[in-house]
Amino acid sequence: MLREPPASVYNQTARFVPAITLLQVDKMRIGLFVPCYVDQFYPDVGMATLELLESLGVTVEFPTAQTCCGQPMANTGCQSETRPVAEKFLRVFRDFERVVCPSGSCVAMVRHHYGQYLEGQPGYRELVAKTFELCEFLVDVLHVPGIKGSFPYRVGIHQSCHGLRGLRLASSSERVGPTFSKVRQLLEPLEGITFSQLERPDECCGFGGTFSINEEAVSCHMGHDRLADHERAGTQVLTAPDMSCLMHLSGILRRRRTNMHVMHIAQILAGRSVPNGK
Amino acid sequence: MAHTRVDHAANAAAFIKNGERTHWHDQALWFVRAKRDRAVLTVSEWEQLRETAAQIKRHTLAHLADYLEQFEEQATRRGIHVHWASTADEHNAIVLQILREHGAQKVAKSKSMLTEECELNPVLERHGIEVVDTDLGERIVQLREEPPSHIVLPAIHIKKEEVGQTFHEHLGTAAGATDPKYLTEAARGHLRSKFMAADAGITGVNFAIAETGGVVVCTNEGNADIGVALPKLHIACVGIEKLIPRAADLAVFTRLLARNATGQPVTTYTSHFHGPVPGGELHIVLVDNGRHELRERALFRESLCCIRCGACLNTCPVYRRSGGYSYSATIPGPIGSVLNPARDPKRYYSLPYACSLCGSCADVCPVAIPLDEQLLQLRGVIAGKKYLPLSKRLMMKAASFVMKRSWLYNLSGKMARWWLPKLPRFLVYNRLNAWGRQRELPETPKRSFRELYRKRHEQ
Numbered sequence: 001m002l003r004e005p006p007a008s009v010y011n012q013t014a015r016f017v018p019a020i021t022l023l024q025v026d027k028m029r030i031g032l033f034v035p036c037y038v039d040q041f042y043p044d045v046g047m048a049t050l051e052l053l054e055s056l057g058v059t060v061e062f063p064t065a066q067t068c069c070g071q072p073m074a075n076t077g078c079q080s081e082t083r084p085v086a087e088k089f090l091r092v093f094r095d096f097e098r099v100v101c102p103s104g105s106c107v108a109m110v111r112h113h114y115g116q117y118l119e120g121q122p123g124y125r126e127l128v129a130k131t132f133e134l135c136e137f138l139v140d141v142l143h144v145p146g147i148k149g150s151f152p153y154r155v156g157i158h159q160s161c162h163g164l165r166g167l168r169l170a171s172s173s174e175r176v177g178p179t180f181s182k183v184r185q186l187l188e189p190l191e192g193i194t195f196s197q198l199e200r201p202d203e204c205c206g207f208g209g210t211f212s213i214n215e216e217a218v219s220c221h222m223g224h225d226r227l228a229d230h231e232r233a234g235t236q237v238l239t240a241p242d243m244s245c246l247m248h249l250s251g252i253l254r255r256r257r258t259n260m261h262v263m264h265i266a267q268i269l270a271g272r273s274v275p276n277g278k
Numbered sequence: 279m280a281h282t283r284v285d286h287a288a289n290a291a292a293f294i295k296n297g298e299r300t301h302w303h304d305q306a307l308w309f310v311r312a313k314r315d316r317a318v319l320t321v322s323e324w325e326q327l328r329e330t331a332a333q334i335k336r337h338t339l340a341h342l343a344d345y346l347e348q349f350e351e352q353a354t355r356r357g358i359h360v361h362w363a364s365t366a367d368e369h370n371a372i373v374l375q376i377l378r379e380h381g382a383q384k385v386a387k388s389k390s391m392l393t394e395e396c397e398l399n400p401v402l403e404r405h406g407i408e409v410v411d412t413d414l415g416e417r418i419v420q421l422r423e424e425p426p427s428h429i430v431l432p433a434i435h436i437k438k439e440e441v442g443q444t445f446h447e448h449l450g451t452a453a454g455a456t457d458p459k460y461l462t463e464a465a466r467g468h469l470r471s472k473f474m475a476a477d478a479g480i481t482g483v484n485f486a487i488a489e490t491g492g493v494v495v496c497t498n499e500g501n502a503d504i505g506v507a508l509p510k511l512h513i514a515c516v517g518i519e520k521l522i523p524r525a526a527d528l529a530v531f532t533r534l535l536a537r538n539a540t541g542q543p544v545t546t547y548t549s550h551f552h553g554p555v556p557g558g559e560l561h562i563v564l565v566d567n568g569r570h571e572l573r574e575r576a577l578f579r580e581s582l583c584c585i586r587c588g589a590c591l592n593t594c595p596v597y598r599r600s601g602g603y604s605y606s607a608t609i610p611g612p613i614g615s616v617l618n619p620a621r622d623p624k625r626y627y628s629l630p631y632a633c634s635l636c637g638s639c640a641d642v643c644p645v646a647i648p649l650d651e652q653l654l655q656l657r658g659v660i661a662g663k664k665y666l667p668l669s670k671r672l673m674m675k676a677a678s679f680v681m682k683r684s685w686l687y688n689l690s691g692k693m694a695r696w697w698l699p700k701l702p703r704f705l706v707y708n709r710l711n712a713w714g715r716q717r718e719l720p721e722t723p724k725r726s727f728r729e730l731y732r733k734r735h736e737q
Contacts, residue, residue: 036681036687040695041720041722041723043730045727046727046730050731062728064684064731064732066684067681067682070678073678075657076661077654077657077660077666078666078674078675081674081677082678084678084682085678113654161634164637165637174638174641174642175325176318176319176321202638204638206595206634208633208634208635210670211633214287215286215287215596216291218291218294218596220715221300221599222595225304250718251718251720
């Protein structure tokens with residue numbers, strides 16, 4: 001007789017999306033969404049995503065009218081500033097059959113928060129169902145068994161929070177249940193790869209969008225702590241499914257001039273070599 | 279109500295200035311979180327238990343008036359006096375009145391965040407009544423004339439050396455003593471004399487059972503039990519959201535509470551009070567103090583499900599590194615960052631922003647309150663009321679203006695990438711650039727992704 005509780009926003013991922021095989025993908029129009037800061041500051045992450053998907057037989061299209069998902073405004077609480085940006089996103093990607101993006105955070109924005117801005121608009125519900133983060137697209141939609149290649153480094157996986165708890169790319173340490181990680185699953189088949197054992201496997205890095213500026217002291221303290229954990233664990237290459245966390249962490253690393261390298265997971269999977277220098 | 283606005287970021291920065299202490303504070307709370315994880319992993323049906331608890335609480339809230347009436351009826355039948363307080367002031371007046379009627383001068387009070395919320399102690403003290411907080415952590419902060427910094431571990435911010443100093447000053451322990459066992463024994467002796475002399479005992483309440491009309495108090499030190507067993511008068515103060523329908527529901531919550539709070543299978547004492555001691559009186563004060571109003575607001579209603587386990591504080595990466603006082607509120611941390619601004623958005627405008635939206639609080643919550651989602655929604659409320667500094671609102675207006683226009687976005691990106699590497703370092707890294715205080719900006723590539731993409735397709 002108990003009333004059903006309103007589903008937690010983070011539990012809304014269970015929805016029907018038919019798995020597609022590589023043969024079907026050929027005929028599909030797949031849109032690539034490259035987050036604004038990746039487009040401007042980390043173009044190689046976008047290129048790596050593109051090349052990785054193409055190497056798997058998937059042709060993707062990058063609609064050049066795209067800009068941003070609107071998350072910076074939304075997370076600051078500026079809802080009327082968010083709406084037109086979300087509407088633009090819908091216009092740009094409405095006609096694609098799948099949308100792929102190398103950022104868990106931006107996909108979580110579309111999936112969990114667009115309702116507030118777009119509910120009722122034609123194509124909104126479909127957009128939410130067809131937009132995927134890169135790792136989940138590879139694992140859940142394409143069912144890629146594993147990427148061939150070699151990566152003889154000790155890799156530290158940073159579990160970006162919105163991918164982790166928003167999209168459930170991996171099991172989070174707070175919950176009880178089967179443990180899994182779609183990120184690690186994709187990296188594991190690489191030859192020679194080993195993984196860092198962290199003391200705190202999924203603590204936030206402290207980026208948090210505008211939080212990194214508003215709460216600079218806490219943000220950087222969190223970043224320093226996260227890197228110390230990786231240093232203790234012997235991480236050579238720090239990776240994540242979100243470049244924003246890595247932008248913050250590599251910003252600290254470069255100031256400290258340490259020799260830990262930072263790569264987005266798409267760059268590792270696309271066979272990029274570890275960058276020289278810092 | 280004081281209307282100085284709370285600037286969490288500034289308070290946090292002040293706390294972090296002492297890096298060694300911040301690190302210690304973070305480690306102390308992470309230790310509790312890790313202990314919680316180990317305890318929780320022994321319960322394979324944990325997620326089901328959370329779901330059940332969430333449903334019981336949401337159901338109770340939906341039928342709150344009915345269950346409150348049932349509770350009053352059952353409690354009255356058991357000879358318990360039930361009082362209703364709609365505000366903190368009313369609550370304090372009722373407690374004071376009861377104490378006066380009994381001529382009580384000395385009160386032993388066990389842990390109660392509600393009486394902290396209502397600021398009961400200063401009211402009683404003003405009227406010449408001595409109130410001794412009998413929970414060890416609460417006694418420590420009371421002697422230091424500080425508020426609790428955590429809802430379950432009130433003295434978590436104090437090191438044992440500082441406890442030794444406080445006890446040396448107030449309880450006459452040896453100077454420089456730091457041995458926790460020695461200090462605890464000293465507190466125990468001190469509190470024993472307070473228990474023996476008390477005219478009345480005040481307790482908080484963890485659960486009030488509508489079906490039985492009784493209340494349940496969970497402690498580890500047994501201070502609530504002894505505090506109300508010796509005097510003839512027991513006053514239990516309870517927020518109306520502490521109600522659960524049936525005695526059978528209690529088991530769901532006792533399995534969750536201690537495991538999630540401190541990593542114990544159960545609290546050392548889970549005491550049921552279903553009537554006064556022989557020859558004595560039991561008074562229960564049911565307090566609203568803004569709870570009904572919160573219940574009416576769909577966005578924040580679920581925050582009333584909170585059972586005050588404190589796990590969201592322990593897991594919060596911001597709370598651990600900014601300390602309880604940075605929130606300037608009785609209830610700090612994620613749940614406090616919802617409850618306080620929901621009540622007073624102007625004063626507490628910065629709390630929903632004291633959050634990286636990592637979502638750990640929502641995953642750790644035993645009653646599945648979507649805390650991070652509520653914090654995000656509160657930001658909308660605060661920005662909508664224009665409590666957010668103008669500079670931040672203007673920045674987002676500008677960002678939105680640019681992002682709506684692809685050409686302007688392209689142009690802005692191009693200019694930023696062209697200028698940034700050419701500017702002298704002092705123009706980029708200065709006091710105005712909060713990012714650059716401890717971090718480098720990303721290196722600026724010559725071409726954006728879209729330029730590379732276009733070039734590739736031209737070939």
